[in-house]
Each structure stands twice: as structure tokens, then as C-alpha cells.
Amino acid sequence: MEEKKLAIIATKGSLDWAYPPFILASTAAALGYETQIFLTFYGLQLLRKKLALKVTPLGNPGMPMPMGMDKWFPVLLTALPGMEAMMTSMMKKKMASKGVASVEELRELCLEADVKLIACQMTVDLFEMDTAEFIDGVEYGGAATFFEFAGESDICLYI
Amino acid sequence: MANFDDELDASGLNCPLPILRAKKALAGMDAGKVLHIIATDPGSVKDFEAFSKQTGNELMESKEEGGKFHFLIKKS
Numbered sequence: 001m002e003e004k005k006l007a008i009i010a011t012k013g014s015l016d017w018a019y020p021p022f023i024l025a026s027t028a029a030a031l032g033y034e035t036q037i038f039l040t041f042y043g044l045q046l047l048r049k050k051l052a053l054k055v056t057p058l059g060n061p062g063m064p065m066p067m068g069m070d071k072w073f074p075v076l077l078t079a080l081p082g083m084e085a086m087m088t089s090m091m092k093k094k095m096a097s098k099g100v101a102s103v104e105e106l107r108e109l110c111l112e113a114d115v116k117l118i119a120c121q122m123t124v125d126l127f128e129m130d131t132a133e134f135i136d137g138v139e140y141g142g143a144a145t146f147f148e149f150a151g152e153s154d155i156c157l158y159i
Numbered sequence: 160m161a162n163f164d165d166e167l168d169a170s171g172l173n174c175p176l177p178i179l180r181a182k183k184a185l186a187g188m189d190a191g192k193v194l195h196i197i198a199t200d201p202g203s204v205k206d207f208e209a210f211s212k213q214t215g216n217e218l219m220e221s222k223e224e225g226g227k228f229h230f231l232i233k234k235s
Contacts, residue, residue, distance in 0.1 A: 023175050026175060027179070030182035031213045099176070099199075100173045101173075
């Protein structure tokens with residue numbers, strides 16, 4: 001059986017959206033897929049050694065909040081200073097209590113399983129990101145690099 | 160439950176951790192050996208079926224007992 005391939009583009013840099021690429025990549029690797037994640041724009045935040053990912057209900061009416069706050073709490077008040085930090089901390093506690101892995105843990109599992117992480121060179125330059133703050137083992141490339149692998153992939157996801 | 164050689168308690172862990180831990184445990188075992196996995200994630204029932212189909216490691220048994228899910232997987 002020839003090895004299947006999964007190519008993922010990760011474009012989002014929030015705590016909640018950090019999960020899909022790392023969950024799918026680590027699981028695919030466990031199932032025997034050769035897997036690559038191409039990280040571009042805000043997805044580059046997922047490469048930081050020290051992750052500072054946050055979650056916010058702003059602009060996201062679908063996000064369930066504690067005490068049914070998504071139903072009665074005025075949206076504007078969720079923009080108050082400290083709300084983002086509070087929501088992030090509550091989300092992390094909730095995840096830990098439900099046995100959901102941390103983003104750090106899932107990323108580590110991806111690396112252990114040889115999931116290849118490719119950072120978009122253009123966005124690194126655009127945002128003047130310091131690649132010394134990124135984890136080791138990241139490769140750098142552009143759209144053509146992505147297509148080299150994605151063109152032969154069995155599954156290709158844009159997240 | 161039939162005999163097994165190794166045991167993995169994935170109780171309290173949620174998707175995809177039971178699968179990832181099982182994969183790691185199987186990697187350290189010899190072909191033909193059997194791994195007993197205990198999980199509490201209801202999603203693991205279908206997930207271990209799918210894992211078995213895709214990796215070729217046979218799912219010998221899958222059952223619920225005492226509010227927990229038990230799986231026997233033979234390393235291929």
C-alpha cells in the first residue's frame with residue numbers, strides 16, 4: 001500500500017483554530033499519512049516556541065460561552081479590556097477538564113510523527129517575524145513549495 | 160476479555176489522544192502482540208474501528224463495560 005499524503009494550509013492564529021490543523025495532522029500521521037502543514041499569514045503564530053494563542057467571542061456569534069453568556073451578554077462588552085484573557089483562560093480550563101490536549105502537546109506529537117511544517121516566507125517577511133522565536137525544524141518556502149507536495153496529495157485542506 | 164500483552168489506559172483523554180497514544184504503544188510492540196486500550200471518549204469506538212481499517216492492526220474486540228470502552232488491537 002503506497003503511503004497516502006495529506007497537505008494542510010493553516011491560516012488562522014487563534015487558540016480555537018490552532019486545533020484543526022494539529023489534530024488532523026497528528027492523527028493522519030498516526031494512520032500512516034505523510035503530512036505537511038503550510039503555515040501562512042496568522043497561521044505562523046502556531047510556530048512560536050512560546051505560544052500566546054487567544055480566543056475571542058468577538059465576531060463569532062457561534063462561540064458558546066459560560067453561563068449562556070452568548071445568549072444575553074452584550075457583544076460590545078466582550079470587547080472590554082481583560083475579556084479576551086478571561087475567555088482564553090476559561091477555554092483552556094474547559095479543554096483541560098475534558099481531556100482535550102493542549103496545542104503545545106498536539107504540535108509536539110506532530111513533530112514526533114515527522115509532520116513537516118513549512119512557514120510561508122512571504123508572510124514571515126511581510127510581518128517582519130523573528131524566526132528565532134519559531135520552533136526548530138521549520139522549513140521555509142512559498143506557494144510553489146506548497147504545490148510540490150500538495151499536487152501529489154490525496155487530501156488537501158485549507159484551514 | 161481475551162488475553163493481552165500490553166495495556167494502555169486512555170481514560171479521560173479526548174480525541175485524538177487515545178488514537179495517538181495507541182499508535183505510540185503499538186510502535187513499541189512486536190508483531191502479533193495484543194494491546195488492551197481503555198478509554199472513556201465515546202468517539203473512540205468508531206475511531207478505533209477506523210484506525211484498525213487504515214493501519215491494518217486488527218481490532219479483535221471492542222466493548223463497553225462499567226462505563227468504559229475496551230479495545231483489543233493486535234499489532235500487524
